[in-house]
Amino acid sequence: MDMAGSLTSGVWKPQGPPPPVPDDPGGGSGGGRGASRRATFTGLFVAMASIVMFFAAFTSALVVRRGLSNDWLPTPLPGILWLNTALLLASSAALEMGRRALRAGAREAFNRYWTGGTLLGALFLGGQYLAWQQLLGAGIYISTNPSSSFFYLLTAVHALHIAGGMAALLYVNVQALRLRLGPSKRTAVDVTAVYWHFVDVLWIYLLLLFLIWG
Amino acid sequence: MILAFLVWAFTLFVTAYFMFTTWFPPGINAHAAAYDQQFRLTLVITGVIFFLAQMALGWVMFKYGDDGKRAEYSHGNNRLEVLWTSAAAVLFVGLVLMGTTIWASVHFTDPPADSMVIEVNAKQFAWSFRYPGPDGKFGRTDLKLINDSAGNPFGIDEKDPAGKDDVVSSAVKVPVGKPILLKMAARDVIHNFFVRELRLKQDLVPGMIIPYHFQADTPGKYEVACSELCGLGHHQMRSVLEVMSEADFAKWMQEQLAQKQ
Amino acid sequence: MSETSATHVAHHAPTSFIRKYIFSTDHKVIGIQYWFLALFSVFLGMGLSLLMRFHMVFPDAKVSWFATLWPKGAEGGIMTPELYLSLMTMHGTIMVFFVLTTAPQAGFGNSFLPLQIGAEDMAFPVLNMMSFWTTFLALAVLVMAFFVEGGAPLGGWTAYPPLSALGAVAGPGMGAGMNCWIVSIALFCGASLMGAINFIATLVDLRCKGMSMMRLPLTCWSWFVTAILSLLGFAVLLSAGILLLLDRVAGTSFFLPAGLVVNDQIQNHKGGSPLLWQHLFWFFGHPEVYIAILPGMGVTSQILSVFARKPIFGYKAMVYAVCGIGFLGFLVWGHHMFMSGMNPYTAMAFSILTMTIGVPSAIKTFNWIGTLWGAKIRFTTCMLFALGFVSLFISGGLSGIFLGQPALDLYFHDTYFVVAHFHLIMGVAAIFGMFAGTFYWFPKMFGKMMNETIGKIHFYLTFIGVYCIFTPMHQLGMAGNPRRYADFKEFEFMGQLLPVHTFITWAAILTATAQVLFVINLIWSWWKGAKASDNPWEATTLEWTVSSPPPFDNFAGKHPVVYRGPYEYAQPGAPKDYTMQTDPT
Known part of the structure; x- marks a missing residue:
C-alpha cells in the first residue's frame, strides 16, 4: 500500500507480460523506486502553490482595500523586523550548509548546522512576537487601521507557516540526533529545507509588501 | 427505452x-x-x-439498444x-x-439632464424615498439624526433650509414619461431594488451610491421587491412604484408639502 | 510534509477495528467514509429543503414537533421566517460543501483514483486520513450552529457582508451561529487542500507502467482537474473566511464600510468594501461549481462508454474540454455579480468569458451523444442515471445562456430562474452522477451487486420528480419571483404564483419519498445482494482487474502494466467486445 514496501522489497520486477510495446509513450513510473520521493516533492510544490494562492488572495484584498478607501494610514514597521529578517536568512543559509555537509558525509557537521538553523528559526518567531509587542506598545492594534489590520494578519499567518516549518525542522533534528538519518530520511531533509527557503522568500515578499503598500 | x-x-x-x-x-x-x-x-x-x-x-x-452485436468502432471525428x-x-x-x-x-448612457432625482434609502426591512422639493436641493443629512419612528429615515438636518421642503415617502411616485434618476444607498446590509415591469434590478450596497435611471410610460402601481437577501424580514421588504399623470403627481407633491407645514 | 509521506506507513493491513475502519489510511476505506458522510449530509440537506418547501406554501401551519426541534425558531409550532432562512443557509452549505464537493471527488476519487491508475494507495495515506477527519469535524461544527445561542445563520451559503459581518445585531443566528459557519468552512478548506495535494501528487507520480496521461480514464482526468480547482479555490476561500472572521471578532473593517446604521445603532467601522468579499468568494465559488460537476462528467463519460459498448467519442476533445472548463472556471466569477454595483464594463468582459465556458460544455454534450450514436446500449440502472445526467446537463446548461448575459440578468438575477438553473446543473445533475457512480462501483466497493429492479423504479421516480420540481421554477423566475423569500404573503404578484409553489412542494415531497427506495436498495444489496464478480460490467479499466472488493494493497503485490487506452470496446478482430487496459496483445 505504500512505497516503503516497494523500496524495501527491492527493484521493481515486471509481472508476467512482456514490456510495453515500442510505441508506448512511456506512461507512469509504475510506483517503483523513487516514486515516493518524487511524489513527496510533487506534494510539496503543490502545497506551495496553494500557499502562494492563499497569500495572493490576502495581497489582492490589501490592494483593493487600500485603493478603495481614504482611511489608510501607513503602519510604522518595528525596527526589530530587520533583525528578524537577518535571522531567518541566516537560518536558511545554515540549513543549506548542513545539506552540503550531509552530501559530503559529515553527519556531525550536519547536526550542528541543522540545530543552528532550527534555533535561528525559533529566534525569528520570538523576534516577531517582540515586533508585535513594540507595535502594541505604540498603541497600534489590529483594529486601529486597515494597514495595521493587514500587518497583524499577514505576520500571524506567516508565523503559522513558520511554525509548521519549525515542526518539520525539529522532526529532522530529532531523527538526526538519534542517528536515524538513513537514505529514506534524506527526502525529509530535502523537503523540509525547500519548504523553509520558501517561507523565507515569502517573508521577504511580505516585508516588501509592507514597505511599498503598508 | x-x-x-x-x-x-x-x-x-x-x-x-x-x-x-x-x-x-x-x-x-x-x-x-x-x-x-x-x-x-x-x-x-x-x-x-x-x-x-x-x-x-x-x-x-x-x-441503439443492445442486440448482441458489436457496436460501431469509432474514436470520434475531428471535423x-x-x-x-x-x-x-x-x-x-x-x-x-x-x-x-x-x-x-x-x-453606459448618462441619464438625461432634466431627470428628476430621487434618493433611495434601504434598510432592514423598509424602503424610503426622498424628493428634493420645490427648491430642487436635498438637505444636509447626518447619521446621528436618523430616527425611523420620528419619520426621519434619512437623518435630514432640520437646521438646513434646503432640507425643510424635502419630501420623504415610503412609496416611490413618479410622473409618467419623465426620466427618473434614483440615487440608491443602503444603510445596513445589501438590498436590491427590483421592479418587474421595468425589467431592472440593482443592488444597493452600503458605502456606495449607485445610480439607476429609467422612464415609465404606463401609469399604474407596480410592486418593488427586495431581491438580495437582507435578513429575517427580506420577504416583507415591499414598496410600490406608482406611475401617475403629471397633474396627479403635482397634486400629491402639494399634499406632502402641506402636511409638512 | 515528511510526517505524512508514504514511507512511514506500515505495509501490512491493519487488524484492529479502529485502524481498519475508523482511523484507516487505506484509500478505499477513506473513500467509503467520505461516501457515508455525504450520504448522511444529503439526507440532512434534503430534509431541510422539505421543511423550507413546506413553510413557503403553508407559512402559518402549526406542527407540534417543529416546536420540539426548534423551541425558539418555531415557537408554538409555527415556523418563523428567520428559521426558514437558517434552514436555507444550512441546506445550501451542507449540499454544496458536504455533498457536492465531498462525494464525487473525495468519495469516489479516493476509492478509485489509485485503482484506476494502478497505484497501491494515495501518495500520502496519513494526510488522506487527516483530510477525512477534518471534513468530519467541519460537518460537526456546522451542525452545531443549530444548537448555539440564536441558532443557525441566515445569511445564505454565500454569506455576503455586511449581513454576515455585523454580528448578532443583523439578525438571529448571525452571532455564534455565523461563527460556527465560518469555522466550519475554514476547516473544510483545510481538508480540501490536503485532499487536493494528495490527488495531484498521486496522479502525477504514482501511475503504473504504461499509464500515460492520454491513457487515463476520463474519471481520473476530471478528478485531477477538480483537484487543481480545489487547490487554488479553497486557498482563496480560506483567506476570505479569515478576513470575515476578523471583521466579526477583532473589530477590523475589511468588508464593512463607514456609516452603517443597524437598528438605529451607528456601527464603529469604516472604509471597508462589501464587494471585496463577493470577489474573493466567487473567485472560489465559481470554480466550486465545477468542482461539483466535473467528477460527475467524468463518471458519466466512463459509464456511457462502458454501457454503450463503444469507445468514447473524441477522447482528446473531452480531455481538452475538461482542462478548458477548469481554466476558464477561474475567469468568470464576475457573472455572479452583474447586479452588485461592480463596474458595468467589467461585467461585459465577464459575460463574454462566461459564454466561452459554454463551449467546452457543449463539446462534452455533443461527444456524449456521439458516443451513443451507433452504440449497443445496455440499460442498467447506472446507465440510466448517466443518461439522465446528460438530459439534466442539457436542460440546466441552457438556462445558463440566459443568466450569462448581463442584459437578461437584469431581470433574472436572484429569481427562481437562478434557483432552477443551478439546482438542475450543479445539484441534481451532480447527484445523478453520484447515483450513477454508486450503482456502477457498489460491486467493487462492497463486493455485492445492487438490485436493478428497485434501482430502475428509483431512477424513473427521481428523474420525473426532479423535472417536476425544477422546470416550473423557470416560470416562477419569469414571473419575477425572488428567491430566498420565506413566504409570499406580502406581495400581490407572488400570491398569484402560490399554486405553482404548491405543485413544486408536493413534487419535492414525492421525490424525497422515492429516495427511501435508494436506502432500501443499499441496505438490501449490502446484506442480500448477489455476489459481485471481478468485472460484472465487462469494463476495461484497472479497478475491474482485481477482486471485488479489492485486496488491501489493491493489486495483491503485483504491478499492473497498461498497454492501451481505457475505452477499447467493439474493437474489430478482438476476441471479446472489450479489451482490458492490461491486455498486452
Missing part, C-alpha cells in the same frame, strides 16, 4: 409550453420592450438547441468536433454581443 419516450415527451411538452406561454408581466417602457426581444431571441436559440439535443438523446436511446465547437462559440458569444445595447442603455 422507456427513458427515450420520457425524454421525448418532456422535451415536446416543455418546448410547446415555452413557445406559447409567457409569464412576464407586461413591460412599461422601451427598455422593457428591448429586453423582451432579447429574451425571445435567446429563448428561440436555446430552445432549438434544447429541442435538438434532447430529441437526439431520446433517439440514440430508442435506436465534427471543430464544427460544433465553432458553432457553439459563435452562437454563445454572438448572443452576448446582441444583448450589449440593452446593458449599455442601462449602464
